Amino acid sequence: KKCNFIQREVTFLGHIVSAEGIKTDPAKVAAVQDFPTPQSIKDVQRFLGLAVWYHRFIPNFSAKAAPLHALKQKKASWIWTEQCQRALEIIKRDLTQTPVLTPPDFNKTFKVQTDASEIGLGALLTQEIEGEEHVVSYASRLLRGADKAYSVSEKECLAVVWAVEKWRHYLEGQPFEVVTDHASLTWVFQHSKPNSWLIRWTIRLQGFQFTVKYRKGICNVVADVLSRNQEHPGSSELLAVVKATKSTACPTNLPVDLDQITIEQQNDLEIQELCKKASSQTSQDLSRVHYLLENG
Structure with a gap:
């Protein structure tokens, strides 16, 4: 009962998986489309919880849901604006027009x-x-x-x-x-x-x-x-x-050529002194320059 073999498509976790790709399950999307106008912050959270599950199918979901997310901020007052209503309707509409996401083919660009x-x-x-x-x-x-x-x-x-x-x-x-x-x-x-x-x-x-x-x-x-x-x-x-x-x-x-970096370092007096002290076998106090040259 838990397995399906030789299927043209399979319904799994609110998605329909087929040879063509992945699309939303209309039965699950209906729960989002039938969601009433929120009357509280908790209602907004419930709606977003449902909608976010399908955000990968909705172009520009983050921007479209921005007015609803703004209501969840700590200092935000509960005011259901025209922007909020429009965001709700746009997300519901887009869920009826979701595309089939094609499985990646790593042999193609x-x-x-x-x-x-x-x-x-x-x-x-x-x-x-x-x-x-x-x-x-x-x-x-x-x-x-x-x-x-x-x-x-x-x-x-x-x-x-x-x-x-x-x-x-x-x-x-x-x-x-x-x-x-x-x-x-x-x-x-x-x-x-x-x-x-x-x-x-x-x-x-x-x-x-x-x-x-x-x-x-x-x-x-x-x-x-x-x-x-x-x-x-x-x-x-x-x-x-x-x-x-x-x-x-x-x-x-790189924005700066590596050969140019090498040349400039060789001409830099301070770096020359650091390299000389780091490579010197007789340096009395390498700790003063905060560098130590070690093999490996």
């Missing part, structure tokens, strides 16, 4: 599409099968804390780093494509004076091998919608043409 707005980050992972693009996974999150203070370019960079790391288990060890409507990665790798966070982001991407493709904002619709609640006028910084630039994401793509 993955494509990561990203976008960022003043509200949040959006991304989708796709693969082309028989000439058509199929969604493997959706992802989105709201900007929080210091993220909101980033410039447009910095937010675009953050979106790429976040998406690639989120899907590391799919992308690591094989080439893939990153599609963005902003020249973020070229900006990262070519920045002449990188700051600390820029260097950290670059290093975090070095374990991946990918090709960067720039897609005009109007052509990058899905990822764009994932990152925002509603459409906003395009930034003047968006590229007007579609072009491709290859990035192999290896150590040679």
